[in-house]
Amino acid sequence: MKLRELSLDDIESLAVGAWVLGTGGGGNPYLPLLNMRALYRDGHRVQLMDSADLADDDWVGTVANMGAPLVGQERLTDSLTLARAVTVMERHLGKRFSALMSMEIGGANGVRPFMAAAHLARPVVDSDTMGRAYPEAQMTSVAVGDLTPHPLTAVDVRGFESIVHKVPTWKWVERVGRKICVEYGSVAATCQPPRTGAEVKKWGIHGTTTKAIAIGEAVRRAQRRHDDPIAAILAVEPGRLLFKGKVLDVARRATEGFLRGIVRFDGLDDWRGSAMTINFQNEWIVAWRDEQPLAMTPDLICVLDSVSGEAVGSETIRYGQRVTVIALKAPPIFLTPRGLDHVGPRAFGYDLDFRSVFDS
Amino acid sequence: MKRIGIDVGGTNTDAVLIEDGKVVRAVKAPTSEDVTTGILDSLKSLGATGVLAAKRIDGVMIGTTHFINAVIQRRHLTKVAALRLGMPASASLPPFCDWPEDLADLVRGGVWMVEGGHEYDGRLFMPLDEAAVTQAAQQMKAKRLRSVAISAIFSPLDPGHEKRAAELVAAVLPDATITCSSDLGRIGLLERENAGLLNAALADLARDTIAAFEKAIADSGIAAPLYITQNDGTVAEAHQARRLPVYSFASGATNSMRGAAYLSGLADAMVIDVGGTTTDVGQLKHGFPREANSVVKVGGVRTLFRMPDLLSIGLGGGSHVSLDPLKVGPLSVGYRLLRDGIAFGGRQLTTTDVAVASGRLALGDKAKVAHLGAATCEKVFAEAARMAEEAIDRMKTEAGDVPLIAVGGGAFLIPDKLAGVSQVIHVEHGDCANAVGAAIAQVSGECDQIFKDMARPDAIAAAQGIANDRAVAAGADRKTLSTIESEDMPLAYLPGNSVRVRVRVVGDVAAS
Numbered sequence: 001m002k003l004r005e006l007s008l009d010d011i012e013s014l015a016v017g018a019w020v021l022g023t024g025g026g027g028n029p030y031l032p033l034l035n036m037r038a039l040y041r042d043g044h045r046v047q048l049m050d051s052a053d054l055a056d057d058d059w060v061g062t063v064a065n066m067g068a069p070l071v072g073q074e075r076l077t078d079s080l081t082l083a084r085a086v087t088v089m090e091r092h093l094g095k096r097f098s099a100l101m102s103m104e105i106g107g108a109n110g111v112r113p114f115m116a117a118a119h120l121a122r123p124v125v126d127s128d129t130m131g132r133a134y135p136e137a138q139m140t141s142v143a144v145g146d147l148t149p150h151p152l153t154a155v156d157v158r159g160f161e162s163i164v165h166k167v168p169t170w171k172w173v174e175r176v177g178r179k180i181c182v183e184y185g186s187v188a189a190t191c192q193p194p195r196t197g198a199e200v201k202k203w204g205i206h207g208t209t210t211k212a213i214a215i216g217e218a219v220r221r222a223q224r225r226h227d228d229p230i231a232a233i234l235a236v237e238p239g240r241l242l243f244k245g246k247v248l249d250v251a252r253r254a255t256e257g258f259l260r261g262i263v264r265f266d267g268l269d270d271w272r273g274s275a276m277t278i279n280f281q282n283e284w285i286v287a288w289r290d291e292q293p294l295a296m297t298p299d300l301i302c303v304l305d306s307v308s309g310e311a312v313g314s315e316t317i318r319y320g321q322r323v324t325v326i327a328l329k330a331p332p333i334f335l336t337p338r339g340l341d342h343v344g345p346r347a348f349g350y351d352l353d354f355r356s357v358f359d360s
Numbered sequence: 361m362k363r364i365g366i367d368v369g370g371t372n373t374d375a376v377l378i379e380d381g382k383v384v385r386a387v388k389a390p391t392s393e394d395v396t397t398g399i400l401d402s403l404k405s406l407g408a409t410g411v412l413a414a415k416r417i418d419g420v421m422i423g424t425t426h427f428i429n430a431v432i433q434r435r436h437l438t439k440v441a442a443l444r445l446g447m448p449a450s451a452s453l454p455p456f457c458d459w460p461e462d463l464a465d466l467v468r469g470g471v472w473m474v475e476g477g478h479e480y481d482g483r484l485f486m487p488l489d490e491a492a493v494t495q496a497a498q499q500m501k502a503k504r505l506r507s508v509a510i511s512a513i514f515s516p517l518d519p520g521h522e523k524r525a526a527e528l529v530a531a532v533l534p535d536a537t538i539t540c541s542s543d544l545g546r547i548g549l550l551e552r553e554n555a556g557l558l559n560a561a562l563a564d565l566a567r568d569t570i571a572a573f574e575k576a577i578a579d580s581g582i583a584a585p586l587y588i589t590q591n592d593g594t595v596a597e598a599h600q601a602r603r604l605p606v607y608s609f610a611s612g613a614t615n616s617m618r619g620a621a622y623l624s625g626l627a628d629a630m631v632i633d634v635g636g637t638t639t640d641v642g643q644l645k646h647g648f649p650r651e652a653n654s655v656v657k658v659g660g661v662r663t664l665f666r667m668p669d670l671l672s673i674g675l676g677g678g679s680h681v682s683l684d685p686l687k688v689g690p691l692s693v694g695y696r697l698l699r700d701g702i703a704f705g706g707r708q709l710t711t712t713d714v715a716v717a718s719g720r721l722a723l724g725d726k727a728k729v730a731h732l733g734a735a736t737c738e739k740v741f742a743e744a745a746r747m748a749e750e751a752i753d754r755m756k757t758e759a760g761d762v763p764l765i766a767v768g769g770g771a772f773l774i775p776d777k778l779a780g781v782s783q784v785i786h787v788e789h790g791d792c793a794n795a796v797g798a799a800i801a802q803v804s805g806e807c808d809q810i811f812k813d814m815a816r817p818d819a820i821a822a823a824q825g826i827a828n829d830r831a832v833a834a835g836a837d838r839k840t841l842s843t844i845e846s847e848d849m850p851l852a853y854l855p856g857n858s859v860r861v862r863v864r865v866v867g868d869v870a871a872s
Contacts, residue, residue, distance in 0.1 A: 031453065031550075034453050034457055034458055035452050035453065038452060038453070038457065068480070070480065070547060070810075070860070071479075071480055073547060073548045073549060073550075074477075074480070074513045074514050074547060074548070074549045075446070075449040075450060075485075075513055075549075076449060076450040076452075076453045076549060076550065077452075077453075078449065078450065078451060078452045078453075079452050080451075080452065157448050157449045158448060158449075158485075158486065159448075185479040185480065185483070185485065186479075186480060246754070252849060252850055253850050259850060268753070268754070315849075320643070320650065320669060320755070322754055
């Protein structure tokens with residue numbers, strides 16, 4: 001098995017790239033990054049491995065935090081608690097994980113598996129189950145693959161440990177898990193339903209940590225050289241420049257626990273005189289150019305700060321900000337009919353037939 | 361109503377006297393090393409110590425860069441004891457964890473983390489471990505620490521644990537200066553705690569600086585209360601500013617924009633403040649600068665201060681000019697303008713030289729710049745105008761043309777017509793707009809809290825009530841309060857229709 005030890009610089013890049021892949025949600029990876037800096041200062045190191053090197057009967061633990069980003073801003077995020085979510089799962093299963101994996105490469109959860117891995121001395125598989133960020137547990141490749149949706153462990157920093165032992169569907173693991181999380185104070189460290197090596201190889205979205213590092217590296221290099229960071233991203237990742245402009249208006253409302261809303265943009269430079277609106281549900285869902293749908297989920301819509309190239313989140317975007325909108329390609333599994341059922345525009349309540357921006 | 365506004369800048373100390381809404385006199389004096397002398401000099405040349413001293417001055421409002429410069433230059437900082445109430449959460453990210461190392465080494469006197477804090481809905485996260493707080497205070501005493509910063513999880517929602525811990529610490533360390541993070545508002549533990557730590561680090565400097573200001577005023581013979589201007593364009597009474605100096609970090613740009621609003625009579629407009637080296641472009645809404653909502657770094661430390669949203673470009677009265685190829689800025693001769701500019705016998709061509717050659721300014725020796733033809737001057741001005749237009753366009757948040765107020769010593773670079781601008785307004789005393797902004801400053805109060813299971817209008821009304829009370833506590837006249845900002849943000853993944861409401865109100869300084 002080939003392992004690649006990540007440098008702290010790789011992790012700095014991962015944090016920037018994971019935030020870009022967060023497509024507006026997933027939470028800013030700043031606090032996980034601070035944890036990783038502290039862990040590296042204390043001598044911990046983490047290893048990345050390719051999913052192809054997993055044995056079919058290996059067990060893989062999928063790590064993620066659940067909850068409101070705002071609560072995370074107060075309680076911060078703690079590496080030992082994440083590690084405990086994993087060990088609680090191992091104790092429950094009576095099996096040892098040979099590796100950990102990310103549930104959601106986009107946003108803070110793109111970095112969190114490494115926080116657990118640093119304490120548990122396990123490699124992290126270079127795969128995840130979203131290829132970006134999505135708001136709910138059924139919006140994953142493993143749910144599209146109809147893999148077993150239980151058990152789930154959820155732990156709190158004060159020592160609480162909960163196990164969702166059995167549920168019929170991924171929507172149910174989301175519902176019951178969310179209730180536990182709310183009782184904890186709207187944040188919980190979780191180990192998602194365990195996967196075998198064979199399942200990860202078949203249903204995982206591969207190479208996403210490497211991809212996030214490459215995007216982050218491109219942005220950081222461009223910042224150092226005062227180059228255009230957007231062009232730098234598009235040079236390392238097949239994508240499309242959709243719009244440059246500034247935020248005219250942000251309307252937000254919370255429904256069913258999600259942050260939904262619309263951002264309106266007014267064009268700058270080559271897009272002067274043109275308008276864009278983007279609907280969001282935590283993540284950017286549909287982008288409209290001059291009232292025509294231009295890009296939609298599962299294509300990744302990324303709103304970036306035009307100067308720094310860093311991602312702008314739906315919770316913090318504000319009027320007057322100068323941004324560039326790009327699209328990146330969706331993981332192929334989400335482009336299948338089953339995939340679109342889970343994460344296509346209709347899964348978010350938009351009566352639109354999916355049309356990829358890359359097909360136009 | 362008679363007020364004196366003073367802006368203590370790095371180069372000049374500007375002072376204005378405002379009487380019944382009019383600028384009676386405006387002066388500039390060099391800033392002095394000891395602060396007091398420079399202020400005294402400017403008060404003298406303002407005439408305030410002469411004939412005016414006999415009459416009543418209602419207030420002296422001072423804006424200063426002392427506090428931010430201390431952090432940036434790592435000077436005059438006090439060692440701080442950091443006490444965080446939130447264990448067992450947050451243990452892996454202790455206080456100072458994201459500070460630049462050199463600054464952390466200077467300020468970190470010790471870190472104590474004990475159980476305590478609240479949840480987003482006001483429930484207890486953990487009971488406060490009072491015995492551990494007292495023990496921490498005893499250790500602080502043993503280390504001879506005198507400035508303490510206390511932070512707790514969700515303290516903007518419930519400051520109870522911070523206030524109780526402050527009592528316990530004061531019982532052991534009666535002479536300590538204690539900063540509670542809940543006094544600095546805003547959700548985001550690390551950023552709020554950082555603000556508290558910086559505030560505690562400025563404890564000694566704030567005491568000394570404000571004492572120096574008070575001495576200068578007393579020496580000048582003026583008997584008027586002292587106010588210090590804050591980042592958001594309002595003032596705090598001196599005793600309040602001594603307690604919370606971080607609120608007075610970056611008042612310069614805000615004061616300029618507020619001064620521009622006052623001098624022009626416009627409450628909604630773009631402002632371009634052209635200094636010697638840089639130009640700041642910002643937007644006035646209801647007479648106040650639109651604020652940045654994002655994380656602001658001060659001396660490398662992440663904070664959530666109320667700062668104006670500004671775009672700065674390298675254009676000013678001292679900007680270097682090269683003619684072939686044509687380039688204006690970003691390098692500048694800065695405060696050496698009157699020595700290094702060609703019109704003043706120096707060797708560096710600047711925008712001021714071009715203005716002298718073209719007759720826009722009557723300064724220096726016009727003969728020394730006679731070689732600059734009218735066409736050349738026009739080209740330079742056109743380039744400066746293009747730079748200004750681009751910056752204005754980037755900061756504008758509406759599609760139509762907007763009025764633009766041009767202030768600052770380099771405002772001569774802004775022509776009367778610009779693309780995207782309905783009208784360019786040059787105002788008298790525009791070069792002292794910052795001191796004018798200080799003189800007219802009001803008092804504010806803010807509330808940033810999460811409200812649960814409340815209808816949106818009720819939540820906003822509740823926030824408004826809290827903000828009003830805070831403004832009055834800070835010295836505002838309740839009858840004059842008005843809301844200048846109100847925003848509400850529904851929260852993702854929180855049950856019970858949680859909404860975060862931020863309201864800011866301002867009012868006139870209450871008569872003492």
